[in-house]
Amino acid sequence: MERMEDVSDTVLLFEIKESNDEDAFRILFERYSDRLFNLIYRMTGHYEDSNDLLQEVFIRVYKNRHKCYRMKNFRGWVYTVALNIARDYLRLNKRRKEEMFDEKKIKQKAKDPLKKIETNEIKRKILNAMNRLNAKYRAVFTLRDIEGMSYQEISKVLNIEKGTVKSRLNRARLKLARELKGKI
């Protein structure tokens, strides 16, 4: 018999829609929460607010359960929702842009403590520089270089041409490189 964890998103979404299956919802959450949370967190740079935004994403999934199970690309849709929610948050909280990434949350498994500190410092600088990027460049950079998505997937999630993805990514990388030149 097929385990619930192995079933496709469509089946899980159908179960949620059909019988309000809490287990199916839990599995869907486990499947996507980490990735979506990271995406939101990299976009907003605020841990607590990112948790609230993640909750908003899943509430939206539940509210749209009647159409979600029919979607051909649920993954793309849910990433788009997360990005839009993060963008809305950024628009509303421009003042909080100075509040940068919480270092406590960035853990490094390096065995050498000195190396660990150094690496964390570099990452913090990169994240801070990322936070100063325009949201559209940050989204592409996060999806490609942190989430490891393909150009095709990013193009679907952001609903832009593949060529635009490439040019935005290049600009994002160049901006970061120029800003961090000699600092890391």
Add this chain to the structure above:
Amino acid sequence: MNCRKVRVLYTLFRDKSLNVQQTKEVSEHIKMCEQCKDLYDELDRITSYAKTFERVKPNPESLENILRTIEIAPQKRWFIKPHWVIAYGTIFVLLIGFSFSLIHRMNVKKQLIAKKQEEELLKHNKKYIMDYGEFQKGKPIYTIPSNGHSVKVMETSY
């Protein structure tokens, strides 16, 4: 290839998505131009670091908060959906009604045909039907129950 053109191609160069000619040109330019080389090295380092960013875990209470908000609860699972039950039920009742009406019509028609045949037969045998109590003369021959009324069949005078 000038510096500007090379920088536009950095990402594709790093992702090895350029064709052989372009790869060669960018590579040669980077070797010759120190500024472009420094910028490319920086870009390469940032990209490599970005890939090592560890995943940050969301608050473990997030899921419970969501479940509380949406009040997810198992609903009664119907073998057949209620609206289908209503639709099928209506069709069934209509079919039964139609069948009874059809049977009734057939019976009435049969009775009418039988009555007509009897009348024809009586007429042919020079007999006619009178309502009970109407006849004064003659001797009744037999009784036909028709529409719940008794009638007497009398011998005609013609």
